[in-house]
Amino acid sequence: MNRVPTPDPRDNEPLRDGSPLMGYLHILRKAHMELVGRDEAHRRFHLMSTRGHARTYIEELMPLLLKERGRHRLKRHAAHRH
Amino acid sequence: MSTDSAAVSSPVANRIQHVFVLMLENRSFDHLFALSDIPGIAAATSSSTNTYGGTVYSFGDGAPTQMPADPGHEFTDVLEQLCGAGVQHQPGQAYPPIDNSGFVANFATTKDEGTPAQANEAGEIMRGADIRSQSPALYQLATEFVLCDGWHSSLPGPTWPNRYFVHGASSAGLDHSPTSAEMSEWECVDGFPYPKGSIFDALGKGNYRLYQDDLGSALGRVPQVASIKGISFFDIDDLSHFESDLANGYTARYTFIEPSYGDIVHDTYEGGSSQHPMDGLSGGDQLVARVYNAIRKSPLWENSLLVILYDEHGGFYDSAKPGKAVPPNDGADSSLNTNGFLFDVYGVRVPAIVVSPWVARGYVEHTIYDHSSVLATIERLFNLPALTDRDRHAKDLLSLLTATCRADCPQGIGS
Numbered sequence: 001m002n003r004v005p006t007p008d009p010r011d012n013e014p015l016r017d018g019s020p021l022m023g024y025l026h027i028l029r030k031a032h033m034e035l036v037g038r039d040e041a042h043r044r045f046h047l048m049s050t051r052g053h054a055r056t057y058i059e060e061l062m063p064l065l066l067k068e069r070g071r072h073r074l075k076r077h078a079a080h081r082h
Numbered sequence: 083m084s085t086d087s088a089a090v091s092s093p094v095a096n097r098i099q100h101v102f103v104l105m106l107e108n109r110s111f112d113h114l115f116a117l118s119d120i121p122g123i124a125a126a127t128s129s130s131t132n133t134y135g136g137t138v139y140s141f142g143d144g145a146p147t148q149m150p151a152d153p154g155h156e157f158t159d160v161l162e163q164l165c166g167a168g169v170q171h172q173p174g175q176a177y178p179p180i181d182n183s184g185f186v187a188n189f190a191t192t193k194d195e196g197t198p199a200q201a202n203e204a205g206e207i208m209r210g211a212d213i214r215s216q217s218p219a220l221y222q223l224a225t226e227f228v229l230c231d232g233w234h235s236s237l238p239g240p241t242w243p244n245r246y247f248v249h250g251a252s253s254a255g256l257d258h259s260p261t262s263a264e265m266s267e268w269e270c271v272d273g274f275p276y277p278k279g280s281i282f283d284a285l286g287k288g289n290y291r292l293y294q295d296d297l298g299s300a301l302g303r304v305p306q307v308a309s310i311k312g313i314s315f316f317d318i319d320d321l322s323h324f325e326s327d328l329a330n331g332y333t334a335r336y337t338f339i340e341p342s343y344g345d346i347v348h349d350t351y352e353g354g355s356s357q358h359p360m361d362g363l364s365g366g367d368q369l370v371a372r373v374y375n376a377i378r379k380s381p382l383w384e385n386s387l388l389v390i391l392y393d394e395h396g397g398f399y400d401s402a403k404p405g406k407a408v409p410p411n412d413g414a415d416s417s418l419n420t421n422g423f424l425f426d427v428y429g430v431r432v433p434a435i436v437v438s439p440w441v442a443r444g445y446v447e448h449t450i451y452d453h454s455s456v457l458a459t460i461e462r463l464f465n466l467p468a469l470t471d472r473d474r475h476a477k478d479l480l481s482l483l484t485a486t487c488r489a490d491c492p493q494g495i496g497s
Contacts, residue, residue: 008348018261023242024304024346026265030273031308031315055347058301065315066303072316073323080288080331 011052025054031065094463094480097440097487099385100332101460104339104373105248106366107241107356108155108396111231111431114217116401117143117210120224122446123231126210126401132186134167134204139186141399145209147216149359151199152349153207153397154192157257157421160238160430162188163397164404173422177238180427185399208399217363219371219496220435223390225444226492228436228482233451234404235394235429236472244393244429245306248453249338250276251473252410255419264418265309273311277412278469280310281336281457285466291327291334295342295369296320299353302343321372328380336460341369359396371496374437378494384487387479388437389456395430404428405450410470425472428452436479439488449477 015022025048032041048057116125126141133139153159161171165178167187190204199206213221236247242260243253254276256264268274276283282290292313294305308315319327321339344354344361351358357366370390377386409425416422434451458476461468468474 010348018259019349020241020259021346021349022262023260023265023306023309024343026260026262026269027304027306027309027315030269033269034314034316051347055301058304058347062300062303066320069316069318069320072314073319 008051011050011055013051014049015051015054021051021054025057028058028061028065032061035064035068094483097385097483098387098438098463100335100337100382100387101456101463102337102339102373102377102386102388103248103456104341104370104388104390105245106341106390106392107343107358108394108398109357109359109392109433110395110398110400111233111402111433112141112400113145113210113395113398114213114220114433115224115229115231116141118213118221118224120229120446123229124402124448125231126399130399130401132183132208132399134186134190139205139208141208141210141401143210143212145211146206148362149206150203152360153189155240155394155397156259157239157423159188159192159397164238164430171421171423174424175422176424177427180403182399182401182403185397189397207397211363217357217367217370219367219374220390222492222495223370223374223435223437224433227438227443228441228445228447230434230436230447230449230451232402232431232448233391233434233455234431235392236407236453237423237425238404238427238429239394239423241393242306244453246274246276246310247472248393248456249282249307249310250278250280251454251457251468251470251476252276252278252412252414253418254412255414255416257419257421257423260418268309268311271311273313274309275311276469277414280312281460281469282310283312284461284469285336285464289334290336290338292318292338292340293321293324294318294340295355296322298342298355298365299344301345301347302351302354302356304343304346305340307338307340324373325376325379328376328382332380332382335464339373341366357392359398368496375494375496378491384439386438387440387459389434389479390437391434391453392432393453395432400431402431404430407452408471408475410472412470436482438483439491440483442482442484443488443490445482447482449481451477451479455479
């Protein structure tokens with residue numbers, strides 16, 4: 001992971017439906033579903049209610065997702081070579 | 083022999099075999115380029131005004147490096163910006179008359195995120211950037227290649243539906259930032275569904291590549307394109323691979339590149355490279371240089387076309403009145419069309435720069451384009467059918483191509 005901002009007083013603010021942040025979180029949930037299945041991805045997603053939770057969610061998921069992205073890249077390249 | 087010096091006429095398809103698009107965020111054409119002194123552009127002047135609260139605000143210089151608040155750009159915000167305060171859009175009816183009179187009123191009274199604008203800040207929305215000093219790489223490309231001063235976002239609304247237009251010449255009726263319920267429904271069908279498919283469906287796996295900037299805040303590395311059906315988060319590559327990929331047998335016809343969005347959690351977008359108004363221009367300028375330099379140095383350069391554009395205007399003033407647009411007519415149902423918008427008018431004008439050794443140096447193109455013009459270009463270049471009526475009728479960029487390959491393109495830009 002690259003640098004991550006320090007705690008922010010807005011971390012306690014509730015997530016707002018229809019906001020850009022919620023849109024991005026749904027994109028992450030879609031990716032998480034590919035990794036762990038729908039039920040587990042939804043269970044983890046619904047633990048979020050604040051910006052701080054969202055930040056933790058991203059910090060928690062991103063290393064897993066980026067690692068999987070790396071695996072997909074290797075597979076694509078292997079297929080391309082053959 | 084360096085083909086850099088080639089001066090031969092060849093069919094369009096031989097000249098351009100790889101199209102690249104870098105889509106940044108939330109800047110109007112006038113905001114970035116009106117004060118550029120680039121000759122021949124149609125741009126705001128000090129006589130371009132908005133009146134709010136009895137005060138006349140003129141377009142001028144001095145745009146803040148970072149905006150104190152995120153100017154509104156949802157459908158109702160843009161309606162006010164384009165048509166004036168108090169004007170209503172009747173669902174299912176034509177868009178009201180446009181006079182670009184409500185940008186200040188909207189900025190003074192609404193906000194998407196951040197601290198609401200103070201009364202003395204209302205005029206900030208009328209201020210242009212000093213593009214030469216604040217985004218020098220972008221300025222250099224605009225003056226070395228083709229700057230389009232008639233490119234409009236595809237609808238008068240926010241990021242998401244406008245980004246969907248660049249991928250599918252439609253937003254499937256979506257005219258607002260999607261809700262959780264809407265996104266949950268899309269999830270059931272593997273993502274945002276286009277009635278007629280996306281350009282990625284049309285091209286097929288292997289013929290396109292997707293990248294996202296991997297620098298800056300880790301929070302912003304969420305690619306919006308991964309929301310659509312058929313595209314996985316895992317299909318996107320980090321931009322750190324871009325240069326080496328281009329050097330090693332790159333076959334993709336189309337490449338779409340997203341910036342990093344910075345701190346999306348707190349809506350500051352800081353540490354990103356999208357040029358979001360609350361983050362500033364420098365990160366995105368470095369991204370522009372990075373993308374150009376990678377393509378320029380690659381074996382693909384002489385067969386490449388790079389388009390740098392902005393998804394929408396981000397609430398910033400622009401003096402050009404958006405004209406009538408062709409609705410996609412793709413059979414989308416009305417469930418996502420909250421405002422009853424007919425998609426019969428373009429959104430606010432945005433900057434677009436076309437970069438290739440096959441375009442003229444320092445040329446200003448006045449043709450009216452929208453994001454569907456990217457698709458029209460790809461489809462006509464690679465013999466694909468149009469996805470919707472919007473791209474079927476869109477102007478493509480092929481008329482900008484010259485008969486000779488330039489030998490005077492900058493070897494590298496940026497620091």
